[in-house]
Amino acid sequence: MTAILLPEPESAVVARRDAIVKDLVAILGHASVIGDEDGRRAYETDAFTAYRCMPLAVVLPDSTDGVAQVLAYCHRNGIKVIPRGAGTSLCGGALPAEDAIVIGVSRMNKVLEVDTSARSARVETGITNLAISAAVGPAGFFYAPDPSSQLACTLAGNIAMNSGGAHCLKYGVTTNNVLGVKMVMIDGTVMEIGGAHLDADGYDILALIIGSEGQLGIVTEATVRILPLGEGARPMLIGFESTAKASICVSRIIASGIVPVAIEFMDRPAIEVCEAFAKAGYPLDVDALLIVEVEGSEEEIADRLGYIAGIAQELGPSSLVISADDAQSAKIWKGRKSAFGAIGRKADYLCMDGTIPLSQLTYVLEEISNICKRYGLGVANVFHAGDGNLHPLIMYDANDARQAERAEQAGADVLRLCVAAGGCLTGEHGVGIEKRDLMRVQFSDVDLAQQMRIKTLFDPQWLLNPAKVFPLDGRPVPAARASDPAIAAE
Amino acid sequence: MTDILRPAADWELKSMLAQLGAQNMAVEIVGAGSKRGIGHPVQAAGLLTTASLRGITLYEPTELVMSARAGTPVSQIEVELASRGQMLPFEPLDYGVALAAPQGMQTIGAVFATNNSGSRRISVGSARDHLIGLRGVNGRAEIFKSGGRVMKNVTGYDVARALTGSWGTLAVMTEVTFKVAPLPDDIATLVYTGLPEDLAVEMMSLAMGTPYEVSGTVHLTPKHAARIATAPVGGRATSITALRIENFMKSVRYRKGRLMEALRAYGQPMELDLEASLGFWGEMRRLVPVTFSDDILWRVSTSPRKAAELVATLRRHMPVEATYDWSGGLVWIEIPDCADAGAADIRRAVAIAGGHATLIRAREAVRREVEVFQPQAPALEKLSRGLKEVFDPQGLLNPGRMYQTM
Numbered sequence: 001m002t003a004i005l006l007p008e009p010e011s012a013v014v015a016r017r018d019a020i021v022k023d024l025v026a027i028l029g030h031a032s033v034i035g036d037e038d039g040r041r042a043y044e045t046d047a048f049t050a051y052r053c054m055p056l057a058v059v060l061p062d063s064t065d066g067v068a069q070v071l072a073y074c075h076r077n078g079i080k081v082i083p084r085g086a087g088t089s090l091c092g093g094a095l096p097a098e099d100a101i102v103i104g105v106s107r108m109n110k111v112l113e114v115d116t117s118a119r120s121a122r123v124e125t126g127i128t129n130l131a132i133s134a135a136v137g138p139a140g141f142f143y144a145p146d147p148s149s150q151l152a153c154t155l156a157g158n159i160a161m162n163s164g165g166a167h168c169l170k171y172g173v174t175t176n177n178v179l180g181v182k183m184v185m186i187d188g189t190v191m192e193i194g195g196a197h198l199d200a201d202g203y204d205i206l207a208l209i210i211g212s213e214g215q216l217g218i219v220t221e222a223t224v225r226i227l228p229l230g231e232g233a234r235p236m237l238i239g240f241e242s243t244a245k246a247s248i249c250v251s252r253i254i255a256s257g258i259v260p261v262a263i264e265f266m267d268r269p270a271i272e273v274c275e276a277f278a279k280a281g282y283p284l285d286v287d288a289l290l291i292v293e294v295e296g297s298e299e300e301i302a303d304r305l306g307y308i309a310g311i312a313q314e315l316g317p318s319s320l321v322i323s324a325d326d327a328q329s330a331k332i333w334k335g336r337k338s339a340f341g342a343i344g345r346k347a348d349y350l351c352m353d354g355t356i357p358l359s360q361l362t363y364v365l366e367e368i369s370n371i372c373k374r375y376g377l378g379v380a381n382v383f384h385a386g387d388g389n390l391h392p393l394i395m396y397d398a399n400d401a402r403q404a405e406r407a408e409q410a411g412a413d414v415l416r417l418c419v420a421a422g423g424c425l426t427g428e429h430g431v432g433i434e435k436r437d438l439m440r441v442q443f444s445d446v447d448l449a450q451q452m453r454i455k456t457l458f459d460p461q462w463l464l465n466p467a468k469v470f471p472l473d474g475r476p477v478p479a480a481r482a483s484d485p486a487i488a489a490e
Numbered sequence: 491m492t493d494i495l496r497p498a499a500d501w502e503l504k505s506m507l508a509q510l511g512a513q514n515m516a517v518e519i520v521g522a523g524s525k526r527g528i529g530h531p532v533q534a535a536g537l538l539t540t541a542s543l544r545g546i547t548l549y550e551p552t553e554l555v556m557s558a559r560a561g562t563p564v565s566q567i568e569v570e571l572a573s574r575g576q577m578l579p580f581e582p583l584d585y586g587v588a589l590a591a592p593q594g595m596q597t598i599g600a601v602f603a604t605n606n607s608g609s610r611r612i613s614v615g616s617a618r619d620h621l622i623g624l625r626g627v628n629g630r631a632e633i634f635k636s637g638g639r640v641m642k643n644v645t646g647y648d649v650a651r652a653l654t655g656s657w658g659t660l661a662v663m664t665e666v667t668f669k670v671a672p673l674p675d676d677i678a679t680l681v682y683t684g685l686p687e688d689l690a691v692e693m694m695s696l697a698m699g700t701p702y703e704v705s706g707t708v709h710l711t712p713k714h715a716a717r718i719a720t721a722p723v724g725g726r727a728t729s730i731t732a733l734r735i736e737n738f739m740k741s742v743r744y745r746k747g748r749l750m751e752a753l754r755a756y757g758q759p760m761e762l763d764l765e766a767s768l769g770f771w772g773e774m775r776r777l778v779p780v781t782f783s784d785d786i787l788w789r790v791s792t793s794p795r796k797a798a799e800l801v802a803t804l805r806r807h808m809p810v811e812a813t814y815d816w817s818g819g820l821v822w823i824e825i826p827d828c829a830d831a832g833a834a835d836i837r838r839a840v841a842i843a844g845g846h847a848t849l850i851r852a853r854e855a856v857r858r859e860v861e862v863f864q865p866q867a868p869a870l871e872k873l874s875r876g877l878k879e880v881f882d883p884q885g886l887l888n889p890g891r892m893y894q895t896m
Contacts, residue, residue, distance in 0.1 A: 064820065115793070115795060116699055117696075117795050117817070118695070118794045120793075139680060139831075140699070140701075141699075162644045162648070164642050164644075168642070172615060172676050175619075175651065176615050176619045185869075191869050191870060193870065195844050195845065196793040196795075197791045197793055197846070198616070198791055198816060199605060199655070200846075200863065201791070201846035201848075201863065201866070202866055202870065202874055202892070203603070203655070203875070203877050204618060204654055204655050204656070205652070205870075205874075207618070207648045207654070208647055208652045210648065211647065211648050212647055224575060228698070228700060232702045251553075254553070255551055255552040257575055257672065258672070259554075259672065297744060299744065300737075300741050300744065303738070303740055303741070345862070355640040355641070357553055357640060358550075358552060359552065359553065384642070387640070388553070388640050388641070388642070389640075389641075389642040397709070421637065422638070423643075424643040424644045424645045426645050427640070427642035427643060427644065428644055430644055431646065432527065435645075438519060442638075442645055442646075444634070446633065447646070449627065450632070450634055450644050450649065450880070453880040455647075457877065457879075458873075474891065487775055
C-alpha cells in the first residue's frame with residue numbers, strides 16, 4: 001500500500017549513517033545500539049503492518065540519562081527521532097523513517113516505588129501495561145487502563161496514545177490514571193511534571209503530553225494511580241437477534257443508573273471467529289452479543305446482574321447467560337481480547353477506531369456494513385459499546401494490492417461517517433500516519449494550527465515523530481535546523 | 491473602558507477580542523465573578539463576562555453526556571441533571587462561604603477553567619477528568635474547538651483538558667461538554683471522633699484501599715468541625731473524620747458493615763443516614779469548615795502520606811487549623827493573618843513534602859505581593875510561558891492572574 005505519503009528522507013542524514021551509529025555507540029555503548037541491517041529490520045514496522053521502513057539506527061537506552069544524551073545529540077545534529085514502546089501501535093505511531101533514529105524504552109521496565117497508602121506507583125515507562133498490575137496485585141491493587149495488547153504494550157506507548165481498554169467505561173483512560181511524568185525534551189532537558197499528588201500545579205501540561213503520540217518528548221518514568229481490586233467481578237452474555245435491540249439494551253442499562261465496568265459488543269462475524277478460538281460459550285445464533293461485567297461481592301454481583309437481566313428480558317433476548325465461575329469469566333474475556341488476533345488468522349484486516357454517540361449506533365453499524373459491501377469487503381465489529389468506541393475490522397487480502405487499497409478507502413469512509421455522526425476519528429488507537437490525512441475531516445485549520453503551535457513549542461525543529469498526526473501540507477515551516485550547514489558555519 | 495463586555499455568541503466574543511487586540515488592551519475574564527477573590531488581582535481596565543453565554547445545548551442521559559454554554563449556572567445544570575437522576579460526579583465546590591462571595595452563582599465554564607472538584611474527586615476523578623470537549627476563543631481572537639461529545643477521543647492533542655485550571659489566562663471557553671453520572675440510590679457516612687490527624691489520614695488511606703468504593707474521606711480539626719451544623723455531627727468540640735459510601739441500598743448496607751469491621755481499630759463510628767449524609771457532604775461542598783474570616787486560607791495538594799507531617803511542621807511556626815480531604819491529599823490550611831500570608835513557611839514545607847500550595851484567601855494587599863499559585867521550576871516556567879504565547883501572545887486575557895509576569 002502506498003496511499004499514505006511519507007516525507008522524502010534527508011539524504012545528507014542517511015549518507016552519514018555510519019558516522020551517526022559510531023557516535024551513538026560512543027554515547028551508549030555497543031550493547032544499546034543496533035546498526036546492522038538484520039537488527040534494524042525487527043523495528044521496520046509496528047502493528048500497522050501495511051507500512052514498513054528501515055530506520056537509520058535503533059537505540060535501547062537503559063536510563064533517563066541515556067535517553068537525554070541521545071536526544072541532545074539528535075537535537076544538535078538535526079536528526080529525527082521515532083520514540084517506540086513495544087511497537088504495538090495500530091495506526092503506525094511507531095513507523096520508522098530512513099533518516100530517523102528509533103529510541104526504544106523497552107529496557108527501562110523497573111517498578112521504582114509502590115505506595116499503597118497513597119494508591120500510586122512510580123515505574124519506568126518501558127514496563128508493560130500488565131506488568132504494572134502484576135507488580136501491585138499481591139498488595140490488592142491494579143492499574144486500570146487495559147488495552148487488548150496489555151501483555152505486550154508498554155506504559156510509554158499507552159501514554160503516547162492515551163490508551164483505553166474494555167474497562168475504561170468505569171475507570172477512565174490513561175490520562176485519567178497518570179499523576180506525573182519524568183519527560184526528556186528534545187534538547188535533552190529532563191522535566192518533572194506532576195507527582196504523587198493529585199492535580200499537577202499550573203497549566204495542565206500532562207494533558208498535552210498524554211496522547212501527543214511521542215511528538216512532544218520521551219516519557220521515561222511515570223507515577224500512575226493504582227486502584228484496589230474489586231471483591232469480585234463477573235460478566236454476563238446477552239445475545240440479540242438484531243444490533244438495534246442490543247444498542248437499545250446498552251442505552252437502557254446506562255439510563256437505569258448502573259455503570260457496569262464494561263459493556264462490550266460483538267456482531268455475528270466476530271462472535272463466530274472468537275468462539276472458534278476461545279470456546280467461551282458465546283451463542284452462535286445471534287446477530288449481536290453484549291458482554292456486560294459488574295464488580296462487587298457475590299451478593300452485589302448477583303443483585304446487579306439480576307437487575308441488568310431484567311432490563312434485557314424486556315427486549316426479548318435470544319440468549320442470556322451469566323458466567324458460572326471464574327474459569328468461564330476468563331474464557332469470555334479471552335475470546336473478546338483475542339478478537340483481533342483470531343480474526344487476523346482468517347484474513348488481513350484494518351482495525352478502525354472511531355467513536356460515535358451511542359444514540360447513533362444502529363445507524364452507523366448499518367452504514368459501515370453498506371460501505372464495506374460497496375467496496376466488496378467483509379467486516380467484523382467488536383467494540384466498547386458503553387462508550388461508543390467502535391472497532392470495525394475491515395477484512396482484505398494483503399497480497400492483492402487493489403483490495404488493500406479498497407480496504408484503506410473503505411476505512412477512510414467509515415471514519416468520515418463516525419465524524420459526521422457526531423463522533424471522532426480515533427477513540428484509543430491514535431492518529432499516527434493512518435489517520436493523519438483525515439484530520440481535516442474533524443478539525444478546522446485554526447484548530448490544527450493551534451495544536452501545531454504546541455508541537456513547535458516543545459519541539460521547534462519538528463524532530464520528534466514528525467511524519468505523524470498532522471497533514472503534511474499546511475505545516476509551519478520548521479525553524480532552521482541546527483545541522484543546516486549555513487548555520488553551522490556561523 | 492468601564493462598560494462590561496457581555497458576548498452572547500462565539501462570533502461576538504471573537505470580534506470583541508479582536509478589537510481589544512487591535513488596541514492592545516487587556517481584559518479580566520469572569521463568569522459570575524464568584525472566585526474573583528482568588529489569585530492576584532488582574533491588571534486590566536476592562537471586564538468581560540461569559541454570563542450571557544447561557545443554556546444547556548445537549549443532554550443525552552443514556553450517554554451520560556451534557557454540553558452547556560460556558561456562562562450557564564451550575565445550579566441550573568444540577569437541577570436539569572437531577573430531573574433525570576444524574577449529577578456532576580466531581581461535585582464542584584462553591585467558594586461563596588469561604589470568600590464571603592455570593593453563593594450558588596458559579597458558572598459551568600468557571601468550574602472547568604479552575605478545575606474545581608470536591609470530595610468525590612478522590613474516587614471518580616476531577617473536573618478535568620470529566621471534560622471531554624470545548625469550544626472557545628483564544629487570545630488571537632480565533633474560534634477553536636477541541637475534543638467532542640464522545641467519551642473516548644484521542645484525535646489530536648488534548649487541548650480541552652490543557653485549558654482546565656488555566657483560570658482564563660489562555661482562552662475564553664464558550665461551550666463545554668462533560669461526562670455526568672447517575673445519582674446513587676443511597677448514601678451512608680461513618681463519622682469517627684477525636685482521632686489525631688496522623689491516625690485519621692492513616693485510616694482514610696486504609697479505607698480508600700478497600701474494595702468498598704469509599705467516595706469521600708475528610709478529617710476536620712476541632713475548630714473546623716465545630717462549624718458543621720448537620721446533626722448529629724454538628725457542634726462538637728472534637729475532631730471528626732468522615733467516610734462516605736454510595737451505591738444501591740443493599741450494597742451500601744453491606745459495605746458499611748465491612749468497612750466498620752476493617753477499621754475497627756479506629757473506634758466505633760457514628761452512622762449518618764441518607765438525609766444526614768446529604769447535609770454533611772453539602773456543607774463540605776460549600777466549604778463551611780473554612781467559613782470566611784480574617785484568617786488566611788491555603789489549599790495544599792500533596793501525597794496523603796505526607797499531609798499530617800506537613801501540617802505538624804507548620805504548627806512549629808504558627809497556629810494551624812486544617813481540613814483534610816481526598817484522604818489527606820488535599821489540605822485546607824487556615825492560619826492567622828500575617829504580612830506574607832505564611833508563604834515562606836508553607837512553601838518550604840510543601841517543597842519538602844512534594845506537591846503544591848495555592849493561596850485562596852487573604853487581604854488584597856497581601857495577594858498583590860505574595861505568589862498566589864505555586865512558583866514553578868525554571869524549565870517548567872519556560873514551558874508555561876510558551877503555552878501562554880501559543881494561545882494569547884499579546885497577553886490580553888487575565889494578565890497576572892496566575893503568575894505576576896505572565
